[in-house]
Amino acid sequence: MGSSSTTGSHDGVLAGGVTWNLSPDRCFDGDPARRHIARTLYTQVRDLPLFCPHGHVPPMLLADPTARLGSPAELFVIPDHYILRMLVSQGVTLEQLGVPTRNGRPFEADQRAIWRRFAERFHLFRGTPTGLWLQSELVELFGVTERLNGESADRIYDQLEVQLARPAFTPRMLLDRFRIELLATTDAAVDTLDAHRQLHAAGLSQIIPTFRPDALVAIDAPDWRTQIARLSAVAGIEVVDYPSYIHALEARRSAFKALGALATDHGVISPITKRLSSGEAGRLFERALRGESSAADAARFTAHMLIEFARMSCEDGLVMQLHAGSLRNHHTDLEQRFGPDKGADIPVATEWTRNLRPLLNAYGADPRFRIILFTLDESSYSRELAPLAGYYPAVLLGPPWWFHDSVNGMRRYFDLVVETAGLYNTAGFNDDTRAFASIPARHDVWRRVSCDWLAGQVIQGLLAEEEATELAVDLAVGLAKRAYRA
Amino acid sequence: MGSSSTTGSHDGVLAGGVTWNLSPDRCFDGDPARRHIARTLYTQVRDLPLFCPHGHVPPMLLADPTARLGSPAELFVIPDHYILRMLVSQGVTLEQLGVPTRNGRPFEADQRAIWRRFAERFHLFRGTPTGLWLQSELVELFGVTERLNGESADRIYDQLEVQLARPAFTPRMLLDRFRIELLATTDAAVDTLDAHRQLHAAGLSQIIPTFRPDALVAIDAPDWRTQIARLSAVAGIEVVDYPSYIHALEARRSAFKALGALATDHGVISPITKRLSSGEAGRLFERALRGESSAADAARFTAHMLIEFARMSCEDGLVMQLHAGSLRNHHTDLEQRFGPDKGADIPVATEWTRNLRPLLNAYGADPRFRIILFTLDESSYSRELAPLAGYYPAVLLGPPWWFHDSVNGMRRYFDLVVETAGLYNTAGFNDDTRAFASIPARHDVWRRVSCDWLAGQVIQGLLAEEEATELAVDLAVGLAKRAYRA
């Protein structure tokens, strides 16, 4: 074959050597005809505004006009559990990475030293979405031009420090620059929502809260009664029994809605649902108030409350999001020393068909109800989730979550889901991140991979080009907007 | 790269705009060299007769010379649970789609209105095998030339109505036109087989019954004793205890064989097998005759009967088909209002290794025995089913079933199964459909995808071209014929 066409085809690829640049065709299949279509589709969606209906950005970062992104280590390393876990897996300790300890033991305070430890090990992220997001942020947002490693660490640190001090890199300026049309945060049900009230007052009503009541449902958790006390206070309703508990939850949902909330979010290890009699729910609740709940009590109560939250969703129109299958804090010692969300959450196999049946038999065909399902168990995509989404009017399937928010994760999702569920029973994309500055990079990977997947469908004669164009826009923004009724 | 080759490579692709045509290269990978081989292979199998050893076409459709395919809505929408489920998932009701209700509630009788509702939502099927089959039927069988949507709905309805009234579109004429070499229906064990006797009398002996005894095994079902009464009547054997029950089943199998049956079919939620003592089997059966069976009884009895049916297969040579893992009628309300098979069946995870062990230890190496396994749990392909088929002489692995009878489903099947089981331990293709007019479209997708997969093996130096040619024919027809001993 002609060597010119062979070498020509990866001209745009991420080059080696000193300059660090991103291939304009990254995430696209190498077949020239498919790539051509993918590029054309991508050109039409690349610059669409970002719609972010689920994420974990701290609202005060945008509510407080004086908030800053911090040092390079504070921005990229310390709060990012994707980064922490990979560095830990290769023998770095969280103390060395500047993560505050719970027990008063010292931890690294030198921001530059933390950055260096990360930069020296940046090769660990080869082939990972974290590596792709980081490269995209550094090159496209911060203008870095040399490859990050131990040798370049200090120079890049200096460059980032300069950039981060500039007004253009304040969170509010980035909010505009990123063209974020909507940004949902995730907030405890007992949150005062002060930050969101400030945002509203400042005219930033595109930033909205999401109602997350998990801590109020975990009746066997040591701090559950503290949470209930907070609920009483913030709702202005004395929670003394199950009916007042339900009443207070409903009041909080109203408060969230008043600040623009579109959705609730529920995290469970298993999506088991089961309607209890009101008598049993009441007895479980009273036992919890006495501090006598067992793990079995908590599991039954959670199964019941998922149906109860579905009932509330029918009534107030908040979209229910269900994230199942993460065994949190797998490494007990880590949690005791540093707290939760430090990278030691490990998925488990998740059964959806039998577990969701009671909830879906109650509300799955109710036109007022909508539930979006998120899984960490990819074997359930084609076996359970696509069939459920492809039948129940209320069910949509959320995008690839967490570990699967990646180039291959997205491809598997499209290949395993669409044929059975159809694209119109999916909920588009959300970035699910607390790393504000990484939001555009994450949406960009989704847009690229979805355009490449559509291009593959066109090449195989399974979609017409004008259908693909329509679907590219839907995947970028439309499906998510419709899913959350925005 | 040269733009001519880039745009040239999807010339044949399904075009946009007014004319609706199918790419002659649909389902083929875009790589030109691979596509070239795929085309060559496909040319050699495209026009081979259709061998259909498992399906659900109503035999009276062919036995009755006056039978017709009905209105466009009756042909394409009302009886097709693939279509119904997708439309339901987007908020259409079965009443609106003309599905008869069980409770006397009204349902749409206007065929054209039903068709319009479907046509307006045809975009929902983008990227689905249903969409591909439908397009293929409309374009290739009925000569439709414009894309189906709300705007074109009425014109296409008119066109279909004209076609369907023509003699060329009677089921018997289509049987010839489709070049169906063998067509197995699926028939209750208590069926009188009158339709099949008529077919035989009319010389249509290529249409054969398949023995399906599920309703006679479900000892806890409300109508089980009615089924047993029918069994007594049709077999001419008074079923009064377990031995007479077994005797009557054997008699029915003989009657099916006499009309050409090659196989039995068994649908279970779990493929658990366990040989009971004849004492216990008898006691379970007698409890059932008294109407006192529990769900646990039924599960034990089913596990036992699977082994008993394997024993019968050894003796009479009928091939045993086992379809496991569908939780039928997930949505109770739907079943109560419309009956079974309306699109609300959802798969569950399926364990094969431990569950089939008793049956396979008894008969898995018996040269008289053959069992073909069908799964809805793709995670079991490489983990359990390919290893089982790659060891036990009696075991073959059936083609991708139901939700997985799709372009990607077939690709995953080939990739996950062949390396461990080998192609010669698979059972070729069957269309498994009740939609008679869709049969050629379904076989065509299989033939295309299998040729494309073989082409990929050739391109990667893993098969010689003449091996691929031989295998393409085997995949199209040969493996299925051998599997069913036709």
Next chain:
Amino acid sequence: MGSSSTTGSHDGVLAGGVTWNLSPDRCFDGDPARRHIARTLYTQVRDLPLFCPHGHVPPMLLADPTARLGSPAELFVIPDHYILRMLVSQGVTLEQLGVPTRNGRPFEADQRAIWRRFAERFHLFRGTPTGLWLQSELVELFGVTERLNGESADRIYDQLEVQLARPAFTPRMLLDRFRIELLATTDAAVDTLDAHRQLHAAGLSQIIPTFRPDALVAIDAPDWRTQIARLSAVAGIEVVDYPSYIHALEARRSAFKALGALATDHGVISPITKRLSSGEAGRLFERALRGESSAADAARFTAHMLIEFARMSCEDGLVMQLHAGSLRNHHTDLEQRFGPDKGADIPVATEWTRNLRPLLNAYGADPRFRIILFTLDESSYSRELAPLAGYYPAVLLGPPWWFHDSVNGMRRYFDLVVETAGLYNTAGFNDDTRAFASIPARHDVWRRVSCDWLAGQVIQGLLAEEEATELAVDLAVGLAKRAYRA
């Protein structure tokens, strides 16, 4: 499209007809640009020495200078459970294949007849890794030039016989020719290690033992007390209770280490781990010494001993290998007639997240500890194993095992594992084979597939070419060396 480029691209492909040759581009994707990069990468690793840290070659084959590979049937057919299972699945019996019976029944002794039965059915291995390895051995090692089938069987048998009689085909000469840098065997904990002592004495210290204590942990096995007696004898420590048992195991580990062992190996059906109190462990052990252990006792004891072996690994530095999920001897009759390891082992679904938690909470962050995990349940790759390897410092993920040691198995592994675990938390490749002459062919497939996968990353702009070059070498040798601390 230009026909020249189309046909040109599979020039090197395995040709049909009389000559049998291997495509120099086998296992590479067909896209010309990707293939070009894959070739370049492969050229750099093709001839690197072979590092074989886990396998089952009988050490006496190399310790005994007079050992020979045997007849073609003894080399290729009789000892290879991959071959046996496929032939059995198509109705050949093990007696016909010359496998010695346990019960004194006759079995085929004519080596040429065995070979012919295999050769006539060589087409069964189309599309399987076994077929690829066999072709590679026959063509590249033995210089066979015509396709193997029933017609050529005798001529090829003659040719192989001539070759095998040559000094160049003695195991020790092949060891050099293969450029095996390290070869670990797997040895019972009670093995005298005489063969390994001979190897050491002969200067062949690149061949090392691996400590496998499974038979000493299976307290409910009929021969367990015999095993304990052997342990006492070989360790020189009278095993009379749990403490002396632990002491004897530690002594054996020291003996293995003294002969170069780098690792231990543990095979379990489920990777459940649970630390028992020393009181309970002692009581279970004493019950076992009295021959009174139940299956439940054995399961608890195994769960405990896995943690105890992890403790020992921390202390002596031997790397712990854990292979889970094979249900051995699924076909009881086969085992009774021929013994274990004849092709009837079938995988089961495997839970890692909850099961390994006690072990990993105890030692997963201990810098002295290393554990390499092997699964037969690919659904656990992205769900459980990659997340575990991507967090715990001690955990590495072993290469695709057994049925998944194949072209597609490797591709799935890379696609499912790397994005979450990163490549540096994987353990490179091992061939895991008892078929000494197949070792180069197996490493070659891995090197080809890994280079092709890296080329795909480059083409998609996800890795720079110089990163891919570095990783190709790591995948070929470096990762395995580091994993086993060689």
